[in-house]
Amino acid sequence: MRIAVLHFSHETVTFLKSDTTVDDFIYQGSPTSGEALLQSAPRSYIGGFVKVAREFPDVELVGIESPLFPKRGTASGWIVTEAFERFLGKMISELKAKGPFDGVYMSLHGAMGVRGVPKPEAEIARRVRAAVGRKAFIVGTFDPHANEDKEFLEAADMAFCVKYFPHYDEYLQGERAARTLVRAIRGDYKPATVTVKVPIATPTVMQWTGASPWMNLVQQALVWEAREPDVYVNVMFSFPWSDVPDIGITVQAMTNGNPELAKKVGDDIAAFAWRKRADLVKAAEIHLMPQGVALAKKAVEAGEKPVVLGDHSDRSGAATWLLGQVIEQDLGKTLIATLADEEACARLASAKVGDAFDMAVGGRLDESAGQPIRIKGTVKHVIETQSRRNGPGQRWIAVEFGRGNVVVLSPYLVQIMEVDTLRELGLDPDSFDVIAIKSRVHFRRGFDDNGFAKTIHLVEPIEPFLGTRRLEALPYKHVDLKQFYPYGNPTFP
Ligand SMILES: [Zn+2]
Structure with a gap:
């Protein structure tokens, strides 16, 4: 069982003036590949993935050359197209050269903002799919601030998103990604997924899951995972400082070959979020x-x-x-x-x-x-x-x-x-x-x-500068904030 592992991740504040360039991804230890990539974050997504994948003796992991998180952290703006193309291009050519692969694990974030690429993680998934073919299984792990829509799971098979903010369960989601990917390759897990967008936009400061109502939203997802075998639920809270078309809450539900159940679970979580919308948007006092x-x-x-x-x-x-x-x-x-x-x-x-x-x-x-x-x-x-x-x-x-x-x-x-x-x-x-x-x-x-x-x-x-909770003050070009509660009157479902 040959599984490729790659990493491409940023939480882009597109309103910052200084672009994220090729140079931001290049520093001692980045890019990295092989065993060094597999050991690059032992307590995070990749660490959990590698730990569990290696519990299966027939698994071979191949670390594809990947850039680590940019050196200015989250304090740089739009990723320039050249950087996206250069690092992704290298990954794709390596996937082709070192294949065939039975599976690919992608350690992503979900709130990447790239000039000229509206939905970067979906684009990564499409290109990886084209490189490894229809038969390989592709799984991604995500930060809860991911901005996604149905396009990611149209190209990839599975996604595992952190549930808590602070992000306590990165390692856990990496572990789940590995176990489920191995099961899928063996034919023991047949991912049936659904993606539901909920038109609610919140500044991240609201999204603390240590208190209600965000805690209850997480709990709702955990209950579904507890009561139904092989069900996984992601609630992506979204990152509104990326001026990208797919902001807003995203719910993903996944079952083992049961699309009706996936739809039922996804709709239930989405409806719960919508019912709690008035509380979700004012959860913190600033x-x-x-x-x-x-x-x-x-x-x-x-x-x-x-x-x-x-x-x-x-x-x-x-x-x-x-x-x-x-x-x-x-x-x-x-x-x-x-x-x-x-x-x-x-x-x-x-x-x-x-x-x-x-x-x-x-x-x-x-x-x-x-x-x-x-x-x-x-x-x-x-x-x-x-x-x-x-x-x-x-x-x-x-x-x-x-x-x-x-x-x-x-x-x-x-x-x-x-x-x-x-x-x-x-x-x-x-x-x-x-x-x-x-x-x-x-x-x-x-x-x-x-x-x-x-x-x-x-x-x-x-003054409502670019980090303000007053999102209506931000100069969005790719988002119509009126499409999101509480900034307009969207209908749901
Ligand atoms: Zn985050």
């Missing part, structure tokens, strides 16, 4: 920056600390709005982690702990990032990061200023998700009253689910 920071200050005075301030809207990582308010409202013992400034990090290449610091940092990249802010203080830590999560081989600088405040500069956008990440950086998270981070929901795993934060407030700038 404060404008000045009010949110004032609330944080009040909470500290009341002893309800540590406070986490989550700037959900900063898509470049360079936004200075929160830092500005921390200074203006004179907060102390506040950690701002991080502020992206590639230029400052490069200029500080020889910075040492204890150096005096006086520099305007952040901002500049676009209007959503705001103006740079001058910080006078002392270099507290110089950190060389190595982990893939934080980007390969980056230099971060922590600067102490004001009344025990620290701002951490990183070259690119960083979502701090775990308190332990701060400890790895040499910072003592327990010594701060307020921790201000650039995250919407992912931080819940390390700051909320474990009870660390006593107070949490989500904030965004006064």
Whole structure:
């Protein structure tokens, strides 16, 4: 049983000005192939896939040369056509050269935005299908922020999407993809799938599955998987910062050779989402920056600390709005982690702990990032990061200023998700009253689910910049927002 494995994944904020280029996918360790690709993410989709696929002694895995996640993470805009064609083209020629294959596993995201390619994951599936033929089975794994429609499963056979946000079950979905793919190749599983679009658009900050009603939506899917053997359900929440035609909630249901049951399950989940639409679109409370920071200050005075301030809207990582308010409202013992400034990090290449610091940092990249802010203080830590999560081989600088405040500069956008990440950086998270981070929901795993934060407030700038929850302010070209609840009056089903 020969199975090809490939990876092509990005969550593209198409409203960011700087395109994602060929160069963004090329860095130490990327592209990668063979065993290195199979080992590239041991705790994520590929890790789960490889672990289970190798439990079957007759399976041979072939790692096709693939680019890993772009080096600026999610802080770069449209993927240029050249990059898509170059990396996908290489994959397709390798699939042809190293075939025949009985199956293909594609580690995807679903929210890729490529100039001139309206539905990139469906396009990848079509080209892979053309390369490996009708008889091979093709399975993809997806992030819950995927923007998809029926086209993907018209070309591929199966899809497994993460259920939770934060994305706790990446490894699990990889495991399921492997087991089901092997069963399909053996003739023991005959994928019968249905795709249902539900015309609801939500900013991702709403989509936390740790609370109702998103938790109930996930539960509805889990119940179907529990009560019917061989049923799998995907609920793709969608990523509205990609200006692509297939945003909005997507439900996929899959059964073992039973199209009627697939339709029943898919329709049931879609109807559930539609019934809950009024709650789904207002699941999180967001404060404008000045009010949110004032609330944080009040909470500290009341002893309800540590406070986490989550700037959900900063898509470049360079936004200075929160830092500005921390200074203006004179907060102390506040950690701002991080502020992206590639230029400052490069200029500080020889910075040492204890150096005096006086520099305007952040901002500049676009209007959503705001103006740079001058910080006078002392270099507290110089950190060389190595982990893939934080980007390969980056230099971060922590600067102490004001009344025990620290701002951490990183070259690119960083979502701090775990308190332990701060400890790895040499910072003592327990010594701060307020921790201000650039995250919407992912931080819940390390700051909320474990009870660390006593107070949490989500904030965004006064003006509706490109990361705003006010989607109606975004300059869409490929989406008619009026087709989606709550921005118009779509009918369903
Ligand atoms: Zn996601």
